[in-house]
Amino acid sequence: MDECDVVVIGAGHQGLVAATVLADAGLSVVVVEANPTVGGAVQSGEVTLPGYVHDLYATNMNLFLGSPFFAKYGAELCNEGLRFARSAHPYASAFPDGANLRVTSDQDTTLAMWQEHSPADAAGWGRLRELFEAFAAAYLPIYTSPQPSWVAMKSVREVWRHRKSMPPGDLAATLLSSTRALGDRYFSTPEAKSLAAAWGMHLDYAPDIAGGAVFPLLEMFADMLGGISIVEGGAGRLPDAMAALVKARGGTVLTGARVARVDVDGSGARGVTLADGQRISARHGVVSTVVLPRLVQDLLADAAVPNGMSATARNYRFGPATFMLHLALDGRIPWRDPRLSDFAYVHIGSYVDDMARTYQQALAHQLPEAPLLVVGQTSVVDPTRVQRAGQHVVWIQVRMVPSQITGDAGGRISGTHWPDVREAYADRVTDILEAHAPGLTGQVRARAISSPDDLERANSNLVGGDSISGSHHLDQFLMLRPSLGLSRYRTPIPRLFLAGVGTWPGGGVNAISGQLAAETLLRTLRRSRFPQIRPGSRPSSSVHPG
CATH class of the missing domain: 3.50.50.60 (FAD/NAD(P)-binding domain)
Known part of the structure; x- marks a missing residue:
């Protein structure tokens, strides 16, 4: 034409x-x-072994399912064969000592988990939930409208109308906060603060970046209420x-x-x-x-x-880069706590200071020693991704890494170009996961790696391997x-x-x-x-x- x-x-x-x-x-x-x-x-594709379908880049489809576009065209997309698999165990955070925090779509179960972990954190979770409910109603029209717009002004006026139940000063202070400040404001334990900060790392929000609190606030509760959904059969x-x-x-x-x-x-x-x-x-x-x-x-x-x-x-x-690792396994990840095996996402990033250190190392062109891992247990959510029971695919997003390398913060990997270090860095990621799931390495049948260079080569919008462009x-x-x-x-x-x-x-x-x-x-x-x-x-x- x-x-x-x-x-x-x-x-x-x-x-x-x-x-x-x-x-x-x-x-x-x-x-x-x-x-x-x-x-x-x-x-999506079979990048490890035949019959193992991996999401190569994006995997979580919650935003798409909540969009005006899907509201209008969802039935027609369904007629084209599109289906979604939903996990009622959306996310968790795992820590070096074997402890973990688990958020499920069963709100009573989640609240009981918080109470068992820390009554103070349970109270903070409840206060944050109230803030989320007040903020989400005002934010959704802004999110789906051009900016600047009258819609945004109307949303601000709506917040002002409800100022007695939601003081605008408190809301503004929270929304302009870093993820560290958000955690300090609402939580008392380092684990709870880490759970919030991990969501900021999905974007470009290290713990001390202003404005980083918005994304964790939305994700923590939207995913709890709606679960996490992925495309059945592959993104x-x-x-x-x-x-x-x-x-x-x-x-x-x-x-x-x-x-x-x-x-x-x-x-x-x-x-x-x-x-x-x-x-x-x-x-x-x-x-x-x-x-x-x-x-x-x-x-x-x-x-x-x-x-x-x-x-x-x-x-x-552009922000720091992302490193992707895809695993084909002979079984589920052998977590220290088997309850983690049900979750769509498991964050491994240790604590807030560790995430801040990782971000700084990436900005300084150093390979981070202990990066944040977003471990997506894809085939647990969608068993159609594999051909036989017992087989599994795992999606691991590593945040953050440098686009250009000058050295290794861990002091063990030599080389300053991604083609030379990608295998060694994949070993580091696997070792981190192994520490939380002893025996994992013996279950790996095959792996596929996407370094920042690979990401940009596959999609020119991912400049320097920045997965959020x-x-x-x-x-x-x-x-x-x-x-x-x-x-x-x-x-x-x-x-x-x-x-x-x-x-x-x-x-x-x-x-x-x-x-x-x-x-x-x-x-x-x-x-x-x-x-x-x-x-x-x-x-x-x-x-x-x-």
Whole structure:
């Protein structure tokens, strides 16, 4: 196809969301993807042994299930074969002495666990629960809306209306807190403080980074209430089903089609030219899910990019990198406490000071001696990932590591390039897990490693192996993602729109920015009085398959 209404660059989940919304409005859409498969950072595959299906990058689908996109298209995705497996044992934290904390969807069981661990921590958990309930109602409209917006102002006013039950000063102090301060405010034991801080490390929030408290506050209780859900049969089934929605609406999804440049003339973005020389014209615009520095440096190199947009691209900051380890096992992980075997996630990061040290070592280009491990027990949640009972797959995300290496904080690994140290670092990760689960090493049948270099090679948005494609610190959050002038998905180049992880609300399989970018483009066209543009007419659905 040489001409269409809109070209979407990138067939990650946000690009497919944008394409579905645009096609639903009656536009002809072409999605172009450089990789041979759709999905971006939502992929799965048999990377260890045949019959062992691993999620290669993202695995937790809670944000997607809670999105407006899923509310509308969930039933149709279900008809395309998409199912979710849910764990009622969402997360736990394990500690060096064999102790652990376990949060389940049975709230009475969780409260009893807290009471047994520490009555003071149980009381703090209850106070945090009250804060979560008050805050979540105000935050959800902000999370799903462009920023800045009137929706955010309404949410602030709603908080003010309930100021007697939720003092705004206390809420603001908590939300601007670091994860260390959050733990110190509500908990008394180092284990409880560690449980909260571990969630901050999923993003770019080391224990002493301001604003880091928001994500743990939301995750601790949302996961308790809803459990953790993953895609049945492998994460890659989600983008496959989404691509089917695009095609069912007459859209085209081209894989193995790398964009060489966005074609821009005096009137704005007019389409794209592919690496093979093919040009696809776009009558109404281009939606790019490419993170801004890559877009400006690689795809707009021949265009006159406005100074503000160029400056934002130059100043955009990526965070520390991630290291991934996938294991094929002959049995469940042999935890010291067998109760941990039921949990979707087990955090191993020792204590708050250890996490702060890990972050600092990564920033100093040192291989951390004891990084945080997010141990995903995938096949416990979804037994279809393996062919026979007793087989298991394990997903381990290691946070944080450096993109560029100058040394080893542990003093035992030599080498300053990831190809030279990846195997040794995987051994370190395995040794850490072995200390919590004696006998694990003897159960490992095969492993697959993704170093930061591997992550960026697989997905150019993961610059330096940053799994969230850009720091989420306060200067790149809310209306500052990627900058105040670019936060509402429109660029100063006419007909060029932004979506993806480099825009609000950032990381996670949330299906938000793709929809908001598409709606921004549609509003632009309606103001231009294009009669063929129609509002989405398909009924909303609250179906929650699986």
